[in-house]
Amino acid sequence: MSLFSVDIPLIETERLILRAPREDDFAALAAFLASDRSRFVGGPMDAPQAFRSLLASLGHWLLRGYGMWTIALRQDDAPVGRVGFLYGEGWDEPELGWHVFSGYEGQGLAFEAALAARAHGAAQFGLTGVISYIDPANSRSLALARRLGAQFERDGAVIGKPAQVWRHPKLEALA
Numbered sequence: 001m002s003l004f005s006v007d008i009p010l011i012e013t014e015r016l017i018l019r020a021p022r023e024d025d026f027a028a029l030a031a032f033l034a035s036d037r038s039r040f041v042g043g044p045m046d047a048p049q050a051f052r053s054l055l056a057s058l059g060h061w062l063l064r065g066y067g068m069w070t071i072a073l074r075q076d077d078a079p080v081g082r083v084g085f086l087y088g089e090g091w092d093e094p095e096l097g098w099h100v101f102s103g104y105e106g107q108g109l110a111f112e113a114a115l116a117a118r119a120h121g122a123a124q125f126g127l128t129g130v131i132s133y134i135d136p137a138n139s140r141s142l143a144l145a146r147r148l149g150a151q152f153e154r155d156g157a158v159i160g161k162p163a164q165v166w167r168h169p170k171l172e173a174l175a
Contacts, residue, residue: 006061009124011069013116016109018069018083021057025070025079029054032081032101040138041099042159060086064094066125071100071113080104083113085121085130091158096121096130096168098144110144118148122171129170133163142166 008020021029030050033041045053060067068084081100087093096118098110121127132150134141142164150166157163 006065008061008067008069009120011116011120012074013112015074016080016113016116017072017074017077018113018116018120019072020061021054021068021070021082023054026051026054028079028101029082032099035102037099037102040135040141041097057082066094066121066127068097069113069117071109080109081113083110083117085117085125085127088159091133092131092156092165094127094130095158096127096132098141105140111147114144114148118168119171128172130168132166132168133158134166136162136164 010020011018030047033045033050033053034047036044042053057068064085064087066085068082068086070079071081071083072079079101081098081104083098084096086095086097096114098114100110118130121130131153132141132145133156134145136142145166148168150168153165153167155162156165
């Protein structure tokens with residue numbers, strides 16, 4: 001039997017730490033994914049499905065070399081959301097995605113996390129000029145995409161659901 005491992009980089013911002021998903025993040029993740037707020041990211045879902053989502057986050061890092069970080073507060077390491085890159089089966093290209101858990105909206109945390117993830121993704125993974133798939137009804141994510149400098153590119157679909165495709169600015173990759 002062989003074991004695989006992957007180093008998930010740690011990114012620090014003024015208020016946040018973007019870190020590897022951990023099992024002790026599960027309660028906060030499961031609560032978010034059980035709520036109606038998760039409807040734009042595949043939810044609501046029950047606890048077993050939420051646990052598979054946690055496992056998928058880790059597996060994505062292993063298969064693709066990049067993935068979603070847990071967004072945690074610097075002050076106490078409390079998980080407040082997820083941000084990072086996804087590239088699922090049938091997707092056009094890698095996506096920058098984000099969501100924050102209930103009680104943490106409207107504080108600029110998703111913006112701070114997405115900026116840091118996007119810069120790291122461009123510099124370290126060569127993911128520059130990525131897209132974000134956004135449900136046209138998700139006004140908060142549409143506003144965040146605009147704030148991040150992304151531009152509407154076209155209507156499309158992801159996982160069989162209509163979505164708008166927003167293109168992020170090209171950033172410099174490390175040589």
